[in-house]
Amino acid sequence: MGAVTREKIISELHLMEKKARLLHIEPLQVYLVGGGNLALRGLKSATKDIDIVVLNRKQFSLLQNLLEAPLPKLPVYVRQYSSQWNYDLGMSARYIHSLHGFNLDVFVKRILSKLYLSESMVLRAEVPGEFESHEFFEVYLISKEDIFLFKSVTSTERVRDVEDLIALVETGLDYSIIIQELENQLSMDESLKDLIQLMMHRVDLLMSQIGAVKGLIHLREYLKEISG
Known part of the structure; x- marks a missing residue:
């Protein structure tokens, strides 16, 4: 399984913005937790997976469509599995990058049946400078x-x-x-x-x-x- 550096994460998330713009999707708000968050903060050199949390099922569906849609020269993620249940809280899916081999894990509101992405966490989250120009794929780092x-x-x-x-x-x-x-x-x-x-x-x-x-x-x- 490949590791993904800070530079690669930034590049991939910019490509997600480009892909979302081309697909004319509704704006997505994604919250990075785990190793991807730390890598973007410069607190680790690379991570083996990127953990993303969204706030509801609609955003989850939009993100799944964005990841899986094939567009020339833009990344396609292959779904490894998704939740068997069909309700908002705790829905999850794992994707693997078709070229680079790192995992991308997506959760709705709750992570691994443990803590919740609460309203106060959302209020503390910040958009990194690298992604301030994003309009369709909005990236937030929790504190x-x-x-x-x-x-x-x-x-x-x-x-x-x-x-x-x-x-x-x-x-x-x-x-x-x-x-x-x-x-x-x-x-x-x-x-x-x-x-x-x-x-x-x-x-x-x-x-x-x-x-x-x-x-x-x-x-x-x-x-x-x-x-x-």
Whole structure:
């Protein structure tokens, strides 16, 4: 499976804008989470997959049509699988780039049956300078704090996942935003409390590698308090 660099991600997303313009589709808003987000921020050199979240089924369908439509000299993504269910929340599909071999994973509103792309996350998301000219394929990066929250409950303990979390911590995070968003997520879905122990484990793992960062200590104390 090929890795995709920051430069390649930028190139591919510009081609998506060109393709969307030629197809005259309704404007799409896509939110990048995971490794693609970190690569565009310059926090990692490459990623093996790009994770995209859209807000509803209509946007999901528009994106699927855009990815699969064949146009000369423009990228076509091959669908590997899609959700068997037919409702908005948590619908997903995986695509592979027909030439470069990297994965593109698409989710509707909720990622891997865990956290939601909430209204507050959407409000914090920003359009990178490289994509400010886009009119049909609008690219947003969710905040570093929200990426940290996602990765702390969805990543495995692979070396690159831990490295991603460390890179985020080293940029300087506002842990009050992380705590506030976690409270927001729990208010939407009490079942997410099952993720608290996993998140505590991630924080412990981080502190064992980079030391007792003040914000991480505060976050762990909060997690311990609500876990009881």
